[in-house]
Amino acid sequence: MRSLLTFILLSFSASTLAIREYLISNRCPTEIPLYISGELQGNLAVGELFTKTYPGAENAFIYTSANGGSVESGRGLTRAGFFADDDYYYIIVDPVYFNVGIQITPLNSPPAGTTGFCGRIACTTLTCATAFQQAPTSFPAPTSTPPAPPLYACPTTTDTRYLIEFCPGGTFPSPTLTTVALNPNGNKSKCADVRGAAFANGTPVQIYDCNNTPAQKWTISRGSTKVQLTGTNFCLDAGSTPGNGIGMKIWTCYDNLPAQAWYFTDDNRIALEGKGLCLDLPNGVLTNSNQLQTWQCTDNNNNQVWTI
Template structure:
């Protein structure tokens, strides 16, 4: 398979030979869509799907995926970056959201600090830029300093791996979830009873564990922090069905949510969203699933760091 045709047109105009190979590997637990400089290239199968492409030796650009809440335009993604024929490579993370870990491995022996693997698997890593670098040092006998890496030479092949640990990043920080940004009201486990079937409701924010949740943008569980209970929509989710907590299970459709960039918590691929029932903010109002609707303020849930 080959990179997007526009790169080859550019290569032809410049008269540059296509002599650098990239192998992109998906170690994530689900399929991912691969993007190179904003153009979709392929859907890679989970746990080992690969894509190969050959580009000019002086090519510059970004390789990334929009999986797990990233975006096609590169925001909210961890990107593998490459710059020119001098062999510079690096990782860029979005400080606001970390969708996948990434590793870049040159297929060339490590010599000192030259050609060393670059890896970033969480948003606190020090081996990635928070925004793309705008300048690069001239090549020399001294290797670049991380987060910039260097592997000089022609025909160097690279492997870019997404989710090198085999999973998406762990659940996000502990947050409270507020209906439509109302800081005085919180999503709450009724009575702080951590048991299968306990309703999830709206309640005055009080700082208790019943109002502390772990979730992340994109594909996510919505887990009660410090417990093994998750927000659960039941076996037949539909408009008007009350939400509850239940023991967390992997790959259970009733617990597979997607936290969108516009702050909706939607059942993955089911068209149902967490909904403030009838828009009522009265304590003990059980929340429900309802058909996801744009601009429905009953379906906006704003997270803030839990104290």
């Protein structure tokens, strides 16, 4: 008699010849764009069920750019991942921004005599324990023991079917506020800094060597946001008459104050909402104490790129 391990391994092998079917449901409060492995499938209406079928073992990533996710950079995307060769499935989240919750439900029964396979998984918050923070680059060989979370498996000898639900709770997550350093164009050695760590109205915001002090820790989210000095009531402020060349400072945070109403874009620009102005490193000069400014937002201007 063949062992249980032999049966499971044969199940994995046979599954590569079977049809794979993904049923994708939009439970979000709005229509969402649907992507599968980099290809836009169209918009998925509220409550709509979309079916994608592959004739064999086809790896796939399924995701949406709704609610602040960026297809171009991958930032903010929550993704359902499938490694078809070994019937693995999993979820990936961006460690900084969480755009939608995802739930994966295998519609196949686990192999007879096994436990721990083919379980439902869901991730509805940035800190869920059921998701990777980056895509796996390799996978373990299948065995009779289920893989360790956040990797999951559903071996089968029949056609394989999964239900993938966006926004399983019916709502988008709240904006993700994250404490970060603001680095100019990916330069991790330089940070946006409150001059002299003087937490008072009017203190300039400058570029400075990164030193992991409170003067360089900011709370920000993708989309509409304040840029707040973490642990304080001071915000990045563009002044009452914003324009080209106006130096940046901190000021007491106020709700609905135009000088503190920023928008953190998918391409890493921090724009003053409705003004066409962006947070700018003057002339790209990285010398300590160079005060940041606002300047007209322009494409391909690396002086206006701020990475976290």
